[in-house]
Amino acid sequence: MKLVPEAVVLLFLKVYSSDAGTATIGATTNLECPLSLIAYYWYKKFIGGTKLLNNGDKYYGALNETLTINNVELADEGFYRCEGFATGGDYSMSHLIELSVTVDGGWSTWNTWEACTTTCGTGQHRRRRHCNNPTPANGGASCQGGDYEYISCKPSLCPVDEGWSSWDSWGACNGTCGTGQQSRRRYCNNPAPANGGAYCQGEDYDNNSCTLFACAVNGGWSSWDSWGHCNVTNGTGQQSRRRNCNNPAPANDGDSCQGEEYDHNSCEEREQQSANISLAVGTVSGALFIVIVIILVVIYAKRRWYNSKKEPDYDITDITRVKSHIYEETHVNHMYQNDLQSAEREVTVTQKNRY
Template structure:
């Protein structure tokens, strides 16, 4: 394959309508940022020959070269309040060329960190002062109090300290005898290298102080015994170094990619001369890159669409509603956005299942389920946000239909459609009951737009 090498600014023999951008090897979906810089002033169409690349446009925003897709949801934020009811939020972003579908980019759900809010307590009276902590010279006395007047509630506390200390003096001086501190670290050698052929070696020293503790003056304490300083030769120092210098540049390979934009590498060696005896290596990099363009678009793999709704349950084109005859139904999905010999989607494009059609059939009274957990807050920001939970009237399905095996050996024939149900204490046919309540402590929508 013939690869075209471009150095410096890309030059085009013909004018192109594609804008010039800064091209990057990677678009980071978690942060929405471009990383691993490739080149500036590249045609956007050339950069996006590889859908994994990213680019920064004139507005300074990082964009992905792929077709538009939603990012993964972020982690849930902390609760907006530390006690009673608040909300947690999470977000996702649409990255890529084009527009994502109309699904929401912000989700909000209720949360309760504590069922009650902390209540501060009050301090008791101080206890009497304890005796001085020493029998000679200076010490401290302490007194205490407790957070019990009244006690704190729900994790609250009292502001301030539970203990208090003051200095005390015994009017008696204690004699103090001197003691050596630990030896200090060895100092630097008098030279960092030895001269080749010399018999004299550099010297290093260390010291200690009579300060652990120092002897008292009145009453007098004993001084420390022994030397204050030690010296020794530095062992086996290296020969004095010779710094290295770079050799000439040379090409070392072909273009790093087989599609889109890549890099071609040049190398040089630190051998003119090479560093000796611990001398400094050459400063700078031993490789540099020139941009190369294959002029080939990289494959774009297919992505599954959402499954369609199941088709109506029927038997050889005939209606079997409310009958004990098993039928079949199907649903489909599409492999979208595949281009340039990208991989086909793995899996089936069609699913079939055996079924009974019970749509709007009457099989007796249903049974109320328990209340569901509270759902997300809608809208996800602002003072009008509400949460909803539901109580569902579970359907009563027939028990006298034949027990058959579906298309998969472990999967029974499914019931399709919703029967007409009435649950106890209801005067009309109903599927579920919804309950709404306001969400509390929800951030303003202006705060959301600013982020």
């Protein structure tokens, strides 16, 4: 048997290989020798050399024209050749025959589950497998199914904050006339709070002013006016006063004021005049008395002033002249007393006439 250098083998691999065959893992495949030989020898090319194949569980027909490979494995893939002696006695070697093993993909075992995708509520665990046991090759089918698997997980219950519902319709106005109020309501149930969630912010009731027809206004009396003049000038008469139905005035079919608009009262005009006369007389008398007193004071002051200007021209020893002077002084005093008495009499008469 001849040894084939490595460079020559590589050349065979690239240029002279032919009759490539294809087999699937686990199957049985046949390789046909292209030479007509008396005796056959089958070899498999390996990196660094070749190996003579022998019949056994793996190979059958190693000395025949057809080589059978049982239970094909990925390791059976590669280059084969047959050689031997021809009829003329020459030793012949075939070209390299390539065998490709089609490998369908197979799944690896699953990885461990990843952490849950959420910290509360419902999330997912995920795990993965790979299509590498084996990896698809030479047109083999890929793995069937998904490379990810999911399961649900619930680490804890999430807080649920409350939310308001829509507002209800406005209710009826709470008044019978004029201005009133109407209200509407909403509920904190969209959603309802759970697991420590926050309560709704804001009010559950909303109020709005509403206007109905105008209310009836009943009339009310004003205060009474002052009493008018007596309707007679002497004797007993009547005087009146008035009030008005304007506090408030009736409106919108409201009731008018109940009672009388005018009030009457008897009056005595004479008593009223006597009182006025007495008051007038008293006022005049008082004023007259004051005037008389003022006049007397002025007269007295003038006489005193006049006498003070007259100097006595007698000696203190002249008794006659002294007496005469004393007489004059006495006479003046008598005149003053007379004037004062006259004034008092006039005042007395005036007072009597007043009463």
